[in-house]
Amino acid sequence: MSEQRKAETPDWRDEIFAALKAAEIRQVGYVPDAGHARLIELCRDDPEMRAVPLTTEEEGVALAAGAWLGGQRAALLMQSSGVGNCINMLSLTKNCRFPLPMLIAMRGEWAEFNPWQVPMGSKTQAALELCDVLVYRVERAEEAAETVVAALDIAFNGDLATAVLLSQRLIGAKRWVK
Amino acid sequence: MIANDPNLDRRLDRRAAMRTLLEDRGDLLLVTGLGSTTWDAAAVGDDDRNFYLWGAMGAAAMVGLGLAIARPESRVLVVTGDGEMLMGLGALATIGVQRPLNLAVAVFDNGHYGETGMQASHTAEGVELVAIARACGFKETFDIMDETGLRDFAAQVHKAATTLFASIAIRVDEPPRVLPPRDGVFLKTRFRRAIGID
Numbered sequence: 372m373s374e375q376r377k378a379e380t381p382d383w384r385d386e387i388f389a390a391l392k393a394a395e396i397r398q399v400g401y402v403p404d405a406g407h408a409r410l411i412e413l414c415r416d417d418p419e420m421r422a423v424p425l426t427t428e429e430e431g432v433a434l435a436a437g438a439w440l441g442g443q444r445a446a447l448l449m450q451s452s453g454v455g456n457c458i459n460m461l462s463l464t465k466n467c468r469f470p471l472p473m474l475i476a477m478r479g480e481w482a483e484f485n486p487w488q489v490p491m492g493s494k495t496q497a498a499l500e501l502c503d504v505l506v507y508r509v510e511r512a513e514e515a516a517e518t519v520v521a522a523l524d525i526a527f528n529g530d531l532a533t534a535v536l537l538s539q540r541l542i543g544a545k546r547w548v549k
Numbered sequence: 550m551i552a553n554d555p556n557l558d559r560r561l562d563r564r565a566a567m568r569t570l571l572e573d574r575g576d577l578l579l580v581t582g583l584g585s586t587t588w589d590a591a592a593v594g595d596d597d598r599n600f601y602l603w604g605a606m607g608a609a610a611m612v613g614l615g616l617a618i619a620r621p622e623s624r625v626l627v628v629t630g631d632g633e634m635l636m637g638l639g640a641l642a643t644i645g646v647q648r649p650l651n652l653a654v655a656v657f658d659n660g661h662y663g664e665t666g667m668q669a670s671h672t673a674e675g676v677e678l679v680a681i682a683r684a685c686g687f688k689e690t691f692d693i694m695d696e697t698g699l700r701d702f703a704a705q706v707h708k709a710a711t712t713l714f715a716s717i718a719i720r721v722d723e724p725p726r727v728l729p730p731r732d733g734v735f736l737k738t739r740f741r742r743a744i745g746i747d
Contacts, residue, residue, distance in 0.1 A: 398615060398618055421618050424646060425643055426640075426642050427639050430611045430637070431611075433605065434612075434615040436608070437617075438615035438618065439741075440615070440616050440619070440737065440740050441578075441615065441616040441619025441744075442619055442744070460605050460607075460608060462605055463602070463604065463608055466733035467733030467736065468737070
């Protein structure tokens with residue numbers, strides 16, 4: 372792909388941000404992750420969004436519940452390792468049927484260097500599905516935006532928890548030696 | 550031990566303390582944490598603007614944060630127990646960064662896990678929640694030991710222009726359980742209706 376062509380093709384991260392904007396997401400809880408770095412920056416810079424850095428991911432599940440009680444829509448950004456932290460808190464989402472869209476940057480799969488990421492990364496989807504979260508997986512850049520739009524739609528139309536797993540192949544494996 | 554003899558213990562009665570906090574509540578929105586603070590709020594009187602947590606231990610303060618950000622025109626009070634707050638201590642750091650002007654977090658601190666057999670909590674062993682909240686960036690904190698302190702805090706909940714944190718020393722006792730509705734969807738929907746959303 373030529374440089375010029377590259378510049379004309381919208382980045383999938385920008386398209387995800389546009390999907391959050393179109394869905395009128397007003398609160399974005401996040402634990403920093405390299406795969407979400409650009410999206411976090413866009414959310415933080417947007418005057419209509421309140422980006423809330425969390426100390427641990429389950430805080431975001433409770434934040435989103437509070438947002439909905441107060442009439443705002445929230446989304447949660449995290450890395451796959453954070454899914455394990457959320458398990459008990461997802462009982463709040465399920466019992467009360469709070470809408471909860473989650474965007475999850477995957478680790479521990481495609482070309483992973485760090486084996487410590489693998490136990491949670493390889494069980495992320497199964498763990499979410501055990502908790503009755505609807506899971507959608509994105510492997511290719513051109514599927515990212517439409518998948519996020521679909522996950523946001525069903526979360527807010529159905530009062531459900533949804534997760535979009537952004538695969539490590541899509542994000543690019545972390546480079547350990549530069 | 551003075552602490553465990555209700556006749557000698559001068560700390561506040563939890564039900565009376567909840568009643569004081571909810572006196573003339575106006576449009577105050579209330580979130581209570583898993584266990585006894587939920588029963589305390591129900592004992593004072595069920596209200597559509599009470600959101601009771603029956604589980605999700607550690608969630609109360611963060612539910613309050615999301616609600617306070619979403620409703621800047623309302624006052625939001627979280628009342629939870631020391632054990633519930635300890636499970637979500639990171640929330641104090643997260644709230645300390647956001648500092649919404651309309652949020653108050655109050656902990657009924659008896660130093661014990663009341664729902665599981667009155668085992669000692671960390672606050673009984675010297676962990677100071679007020680000091681933690683202050684270190685997390687809460688500018689106004691209250692270490693409440695008596696009725697006067699409680700009334701001062703209750704007034705601030707309605708008018709302070711900063712995020713508040715209070716630790717309220719209550720007696721180690723177990724008043725009879727008063728159970729509010731526990732259907733989560735019902736609690737959510739009636740709360741939203743009561744504040745004009747649905």
